[in-house]
Amino acid sequence: MSLFSKFKNNLKKTSDFLSSNILNSFKNNKVDQETLEELESVLISADISLDVVEKLLNSVRKVKSSNQDIAQTVLETLAKEIEIILKPREKKLLQENDLKSKILIFVGVNGSGKTTTIGKIASQISNKKILIAACDTFRAAAIDQLKNWAEKSGNDFYKGDPNQDPASVAFKATEKFNKENYDYLIIDTAGRLSNNTNLINQLVKLKKVVTKINTDTVIETILVLDGTNGSNMIKQVDIFGKELDVSSLIITKLDGTAKGGALISIANKYEIPISFIGLGEKPDDLSDFAAKNFSRSILNLEK
Numbered sequence: 001m002s003l004f005s006k007f008k009n010n011l012k013k014t015s016d017f018l019s020s021n022i023l024n025s026f027k028n029n030k031v032d033q034e035t036l037e038e039l040e041s042v043l044i045s046a047d048i049s050l051d052v053v054e055k056l057l058n059s060v061r062k063v064k065s066s067n068q069d070i071a072q073t074v075l076e077t078l079a080k081e082i083e084i085i086l087k088p089r090e091k092k093l094l095q096e097n098d099l100k101s102k103i104l105i106f107v108g109v110n111g112s113g114k115t116t117t118i119g120k121i122a123s124q125i126s127n128k129k130i131l132i133a134a135c136d137t138f139r140a141a142a143i144d145q146l147k148n149w150a151e152k153s154g155n156d157f158y159k160g161d162p163n164q165d166p167a168s169v170a171f172k173a174t175e176k177f178n179k180e181n182y183d184y185l186i187i188d189t190a191g192r193l194s195n196n197t198n199l200i201n202q203l204v205k206l207k208k209v210v211t212k213i214n215t216d217t218v219i220e221t222i223l224v225l226d227g228t229n230g231s232n233m234i235k236q237v238d239i240f241g242k243e244l245d246v247s248s249l250i251i252t253k254l255d256g257t258a259k260g261g262a263l264i265s266i267a268n269k270y271e272i273p274i275s276f277i278g279l280g281e282k283p284d285d286l287s288d289f290a291a292k293n294f295s296r297s298i299l300n301l302e303k
C-alpha cells in the first residue's frame with residue numbers, strides 16, 4: 001500500500017467527519033456568514049485550535065461565490081493552508097542510509113503508545129543493529145510487553161529488575177551500546193509515577209546519565225502523544241518539553257479519532273518536528289509524517 005493510501009484509509013474518522021460536514025455546509029455553493037460559521041464550528045469540533053481556525057477561515061473567505069463547485073474549492077483551500085502549517089514540521093528521525101548512530105529516549109504519559117511505537121520502529125528497520133532497553137521499571141508487565149516486541153522484531157533487549165532505578169538501567173544499557181557497536185539504542189521509559197514532578201525528575205536524571213557516558217552519539221528525546229487526547233496533548237508538550245528538551249514528537253492512534261485536527265494545532269504552536277504518526281496497532285501502522293499526505297487525507301481529497 002502506498003504511503004498516501006495508508007494515510008487515507010487510516011485517517012478515515014477525521015476525514016469522514018470533516019469532509020461530510022464541509023460538503024454539506026457548502027452544498028448551495030455559497031460562501032457567506034452562515035456557511036463560514038458552520039465551517040468554523042466543524043473545524044473546532046475536529047480539535048483545531050482557534051488561532052488556526054481563524055487562519056483557515058480567512059483563506060476560505062477569499063473563495064469567490066461565483067465559483068462552480070464551492071465545496072470542493074473550500075476543501076482544496078483548507079488543504080493548502082493546512083499543508084503550509086504542517087510542512088515545517090516534517091523531519092525524518094531515522095534514515096536508512098544514515099551512518100550515524102543514535103540514542104532514542106522515548107517519553108510520554110502512560111498509554112500514549114511509547115512501547116508499541118518502539119516495537120513498530122524496531123520491526124520496520126532491518127539494516128541496523130538495535131538494542132532496546134526497558135527502563136519502564138515501574139510496571140513489570142511493561143518489561144514483558146517490550147521484550148515481546150524485541151523478540152518479534154529480532155532485536156537485542158536489555159532489562160533491569162522491576163523497580164530498579166531507571167537511570168541505572170539506562171546507564172548499563174548505554175555501556176552495552178557503546179561496547180558492542182550498536183547503531184541504535186532505543187530506551188523505553190515509564191509514563192506514570194506518584195506525580196508529574198517525580199516523573200519528569202526521573203527522566204531528566206536518566207537523560208543526564210546517558211549523555212554523560214555517551215558524548216559522541218546523537219541523543220533524541222521523543223515525546224509520544226496519544227492523538228485521541230485532542231487538545232490535551234498541548235498540556236503534555238508543555239510539561240515534558242519544559243525540562244526535557246524534546247527533539248521530536250510522535251502522535252499515535254490517529255486511526256481512532258475524529259479529532260485528528262489537534263495535530264495541526266500542535267504543529268502551529270510548537271516548532272518541534274513531528275517524525276512519525278501512529279495509524280493502528282500493527283507493526284507497519286507507523287508512518288513517516290508527511291505534511292501533504294496528511295492535509296489532503298484528512299479532507300478526503302485525492303493525492
Ligand SMILES: Nc1nc2c(ncn2[C@@H]2O[C@H](COP(=O)(O)OP(=O)(O)O)[C@@H](O)[C@H]2O)c(=O)[nH]1
Pocket residue numbers: 108109110111112113114115116117191224252253254255256277278279280281285
Ligand atoms: N489504534 C491504535 N492503537 C495504538 C496505537 N499506538 C498504540 N496503540 C495502543 O495503545 C495502547 C497503549 O500503548 P502502549 O504502547 O502500551 O503505551 P505506553 O504506556 O506509552 O507504552 C496499546 O493497547 C496499543 O496497542 C495506534 O497508533 N493506533
Ligand SMILES: [Mg+2]
Pocket residue numbers: 114115116136142188
Ligand atoms: Mg509502555
